[in-house]
Amino acid sequence: MSITLPPSATPSLHHAWVFGGSGQIGERVLERLLTRGVAVTAWSRQARAPRPGLAWRAGTLDDAGPLPGEVDAVFSCGPLDHFARWFAAQSGAPARVVAFGSTSVEVKAESADAGERDVARRLAQAEATLFAAAQARGTAATVLRPTLVYGAGRDATLTVIAAMARERGFFVLPRSASGLRQPVHVEDLAEAALAAWSAPATHQRAYAVGGGEVLAYDQMVARVLQALSPPARLHRVPTPLFAGALRVAHAAGRLRGLNAEALRRMRADLVFDLAPARRDFGYAPRGFSPRAAEVGA
Numbered sequence: 001m002s003i004t005l006p007p008s009a010t011p012s013l014h015h016a017w018v019f020g021g022s023g024q025i026g027e028r029v030l031e032r033l034l035t036r037g038v039a040v041t042a043w044s045r046q047a048r049a050p051r052p053g054l055a056w057r058a059g060t061l062d063d064a065g066p067l068p069g070e071v072d073a074v075f076s077c078g079p080l081d082h083f084a085r086w087f088a089a090q091s092g093a094p095a096r097v098v099a100f101g102s103t104s105v106e107v108k109a110e111s112a113d114a115g116e117r118d119v120a121r122r123l124a125q126a127e128a129t130l131f132a133a134a135q136a137r138g139t140a141a142t143v144l145r146p147t148l149v150y151g152a153g154r155d156a157t158l159t160v161i162a163a164m165a166r167e168r169g170f171f172v173l174p175r176s177a178s179g180l181r182q183p184v185h186v187e188d189l190a191e192a193a194l195a196a197w198s199a200p201a202t203h204q205r206a207y208a209v210g211g212g213e214v215l216a217y218d219q220m221v222a223r224v225l226q227a228l229s230p231p232a233r234l235h236r237v238p239t240p241l242f243a244g245a246l247r248v249a250h251a252a253g254r255l256r257g258l259n260a261e262a263l264r265r266m267r268a269d270l271v272f273d274l275a276p277a278r279r280d281f282g283y284a285p286r287g288f289s290p291r292a293a294e295v296g297a
Contacts, residue, residue: 013072013096013197018042019061020078024152025100028190029075030054036194041071061086067094075193076100080143084126084133093137098193101127103145103208107270113261131204140203142196144189147210147272151186153296158183158224162295165225165232172235174242177217177266182210182274185294188285192277199281207280208272213287217266220288227290 016033020026021042030040040054047058057064061082067074067090076083076099083099105123108116127143134141150158165171192209196202215223218236225232246258277283 013038015039015041015071016073016075017067017071017094019064019074019076019083020044020100021056022046022048023077024149024154024186025146025189025193026075026077027152028186029077029193032190032194033075066090067092072096073098073197075197077193080130081122081126084129088129088133090133093134093139095139096197097130097134097139097141098197099130099141099143100189100193101143101145101206103147103210103270103272105145106272107265108261111261112264113259116261127206135204140200142202142204143206144192144196144209145206145272146184146189147208147270148181148183149186149189150183150290151294153294158220158290159296161221162224162228162292166228168232169230170233170235171221171225172237172242172245173218173221174239174263174266175236176239177221177236179217179265179267180214180269180271181217181220182214182271183220183288183290184209184211185286188212188283192281192283192285195281195283201280205276205280207277207283208274209277209283210272210274210285211288212285214271215288223288224290224295227292227295229292 016038018026018030018040021030022044030042033040034053041057042054043057043059043064045058045060048056050056064086069092071094073096074094076097080099080101087097101123105120105127109120111117130141130143148157149155153159161171189209218234222234225234243263246263274283
C-alpha cells in the first residue's frame, strides 16, 4: 500500500517515540519514520543496537519516565491498556499520538469466555482513557484497530497454522470453518499509522484497519498452506469430530489457545467497514497472497 498526502496536510515531525519498537508492527513503523528523516527513540523489553537517527531504550512503559518536551509524536505498537495508563499519568503531551488497539474490542465483547470478555473490556477502557487524556491536553489521538495480522512471520494465528502444517504436511479444519476474514499485512498497518498521523480527520477517532480482501476462513488457511514449500494439504472434517479431537488435545495440555469460542468464531463473519479509513487517510490495503517468509516458513 502506498499513500501520498499533499505537503500542506503533513504536520511537522522531527522526533518520535515508538513503543513496541521491536514488535512486528513497531519495527515497520520506525523504519518508515527513519526513511522520512525523523529522529526515533524506540522502546522494547530487550536492548538493541542504536543506528543513525535511532536510539533504543530497553524496558517497559514503567521505565520510560516522563515524556520529553521535544517529542512531536508517539506511536504505540504494543498493548494499548498499558500505554493508555502511562499516557494518562504524563504531565506533558506530544502534539500527536497514534496507537494500535484491536478489533477484539468488538469481536470479544459478547464472548462466552470470561477471559475474552475481559480483553474486550480492557481495550474499550484503554481507548476511553487515551482519548480523554488526549482531549484534556490538546493532543490529537488516533486508535487503529487491526484485524488478523500477518506478514512478519511472528503472528499468533497464521504463523502457528503454517508451523503445524509444515511439521505434519497437512492441516485439519472443521467443515464449518467458513466465517469471513480480512487478514491484514503488517506493512499496510505501518503505512496506515503514518498516514493517520498526517490526516487531521483522524483526530480523536478509532478505525478498523483490515486487509483488502474478504475470504472464508478455510480459504484463508488454504492459501497459507499453498505458500509453503512443499505445499501442505488441507483436510476438512465434520465439526463434531474436530470438536472431539480438540477436547482430547486439551486434556493432554495441547492447543489450549483454541477454545470453544475460537471454534465458534471460525463460523462467524468477522468483517469490518474500512470505508472510514479509506475516506479519512487513504487506506488501501493489499489482498491476501502470503509468501512463505510472511508466515514464518
